[in-house]
Amino acid sequence: MALSTYTELKASVADWLNRSDLTAAIADFISLAEAQMERTLRTRQMIVRSNASFNVDFGATPADFLEVRTFKLSGTNPPTPLTFLTIDAMNQESTRLSASGKPRFFTVVGGQFRLAPVPDTNYATELVYYAKLSKLSSSVATNFILDSSPDAYLYGSLLQAAPYLQDDNRIPVWAGLYERALTDLQVADDRASTSGGALLTRARTLG
Numbered sequence: 001m002a003l004s005t006y007t008e009l010k011a012s013v014a015d016w017l018n019r020s021d022l023t024a025a026i027a028d029f030i031s032l033a034e035a036q037m038e039r040t041l042r043t044r045q046m047i048v049r050s051n052a053s054f055n056v057d058f059g060a061t062p063a064d065f066l067e068v069r070t071f072k073l074s075g076t077n078p079p080t081p082l083t084f085l086t087i088d089a090m091n092q093e094s095t096r097l098s099a100s101g102k103p104r105f106f107t108v109v110g111g112q113f114r115l116a117p118v119p120d121t122n123y124a125t126e127l128v129y130y131a132k133l134s135k136l137s138s139s140v141a142t143n144f145i146l147d148s149s150p151d152a153y154l155y156g157s158l159l160q161a162a163p164y165l166q167d168d169n170r171i172p173v174w175a176g177l178y179e180r181a182l183t184d185l186q187v188a189d190d191r192a193s194t195s196g197g198a199l200l201t202r203a204r205t206l207g
């Protein structure tokens with residue numbers, strides 16, 4: 001059976017489970033598998049570049065933000081990399097840097113970035129970050145994981161189905177196959193990222 005679209009994936013999961021009465025549940029199995037992938041994978045296809053301006057110390061993270069890769073002031077000459085601090089360390093640093101000035105540090109507080117010192121003017125920034133997956137749906141037929149690693153989607157969905165069907169004996173089987181698929185995907189991506197090719201990022205606006 002072909003396994004290149006959301007519709008084909010749902011049909012394949014039903015076929016592997018030998019069930020024809022799980023249409024709604026299979027969509028949930030796929031969504032749960034995607035949530036697990038999103039917590040685990042960090043590949044070059046998930047890297048996005050965004051630009052924003054800060055004239056205060058807090059600003060919203062992008063809606064699809066997962067994790068910072070690099071963050072810098074892009075309007076300075078030369079561009080100024082911002083150093084990440086934990087929330088506690090940022091609180092201590094902000095007390096020490098009571099005067100406004102050119103930001104040097106950042107942290108993530110919930111759905112916001114915090115810069116320190118507080119900007120003394122408007123600063124352009126460039127954020128390179130890992131973005132959330134483009135989730136499969138009736139309007140999103142495929143994504144880079146389904147294109148390159150359909151086994152990750154299939155085994156991940158079957159793993160999520162096992163507890164629902166009270167088929168505990170299959171959990172170790174699906175878990176092993178799923179973890180191997182994710183590991184292979186990450187290793188292949190890590191290898192490609194260091195093979196000497198140019199890294200392209202998608203550009204979008206923060207918020």
